[in-house]
Amino acid sequence: MLERQAAAAPALEAKNPFELRVDLGRDVPESDVRNALATGDMGFLHSFTTGSAVDGPGVRVVAWTAGCMWRCLYCHNPDTWKMTNGLPVSVTRASEELRKYRRGLGVMAGGFTLSGGDPLMQHRFAVKLFAAAKGMGIHTALDTNGYYGDRLSDAELQSIDLVLLDIKEWDPERHRALTGMDNRPTLEFAERLAARKRPVWLRYVLVPGLTDNVAGIAELAAFAGRLGNIERVDVLPFHQMGRFKWERLGIPYTLGSVSPPTTELVERTCAAFRNEGLRAY
Ligand code: SF4
Numbered sequence: 001m002l003e004r005q006a007a008a009a010p011a012l013e014a015k016n017p018f019e020l021r022v023d024l025g026r027d028v029p030e031s032d033v034r035n036a037l038a039t040g041d042m043g044f045l046h047s048f049t050t051g052s053a054v055d056g057p058g059v060r061v062v063a064w065t066a067g068c069m070w071r072c073l074y075c076h077n078p079d080t081w082k083m084t085n086g087l088p089v090s091v092t093r094a095s096e097e098l099r100k101y102r103r104g105l106g107v108m109a110g111g112f113t114l115s116g117g118d119p120l121m122q123h124r125f126a127v128k129l130f131a132a133a134k135g136m137g138i139h140t141a142l143d144t145n146g147y148y149g150d151r152l153s154d155a156e157l158q159s160i161d162l163v164l165l166d167i168k169e170w171d172p173e174r175h176r177a178l179t180g181m182d183n184r185p186t187l188e189f190a191e192r193l194a195a196r197k198r199p200v201w202l203r204y205v206l207v208p209g210l211t212d213n214v215a216g217i218a219e220l221a222a223f224a225g226r227l228g229n230i231e232r233v234d235v236l237p238f239h240q241m242g243r244f245k246w247e248r249l250g251i252p253y254t255l256g257s258v259s260p261p262t263t264e265l266v267e268r269t270c271a272a273f274r275n276e277g278l279r280a281y
Pocket residue numbers: 068069070071072074075076077078080116117118145179
């Protein structure tokens with residue numbers, strides 16, 4: 001596969017985390033997409049962003065991968081669903097990009113986070129990027145819905161210092177209605193990470209009327225509390241910042257009338273996790 005020449009290629013670094021990006025890999029032949037997935041030498045990245053303070057410990061460089069099989073009703077990056085919306089980038093180029101920030105990340109006790117889309121759609125690329133980051137002494141974090149966690153071997157899990165595991169909903173039926181997918185593989189990945197004693201930050205997007213079921217949150221919190229490896233829980237208030245992407249992409253958006261959760265609802269949800277001995281924010 002030919003990586004686009006730097007002069008002609010769109011910038012890898014996004015102007016902001018909500019920049020709409022489409023069709024950056026549209027010229028890549030289907031056979032090259034398959035080859036990239038098989039080898040991991042090339043991946044499809046929506047963008048790089050720097051200076052994130054919310055995607056793991058310290059200040060982070062975040063690479064956002066393209067490709068996700070889920071269809072979460074609240075997704076704020078639907079332009080990452082399609083892999084060829086991303087820019088084809090070699091592991092070498094992505095590693096060089098990361099190398100620029102190595103010293104700064106060390107000073108700021110930060111690291112590199114791979115997010116998406118879902119990075120495990122391109123798990124071979126992810127594994128190679130994490131290995132490159134570890135080779136530079138950079139802390140690594142994987143932000144994933146966990147559905148394809150079984151694609152990673154136990155040895156590969158060791159190159160990931162932290163997993164930011166997005167659990168969308170406890171109840172299987174509500175989870176399917178919310179995401180279009182089953183939550184069992186995600187929960188099994190959570191159990192496997194616990195058995196391997198891999199550090200996890202659990203992330204839960206709180207949407208009024210959709211993911212605020214009291215009993216469901218209590219069950220999820222009890223599950224998380226039993227795992228023993230959840231270092232913290234981030235309750236992420238729903239927002240409308242990605243709405244314009246749905247509209248620009250012509251995808252029907254059903255949450256237009258939903259407001260962000262109140263402070264009380266966020267606090268009540270955090271309290272459910274704290275009741276199970278977890279740190280929740
Ligand atoms: S898993 Fe993430 S990227 Fe995929 S649809 Fe859901 S919110 Fe969007």
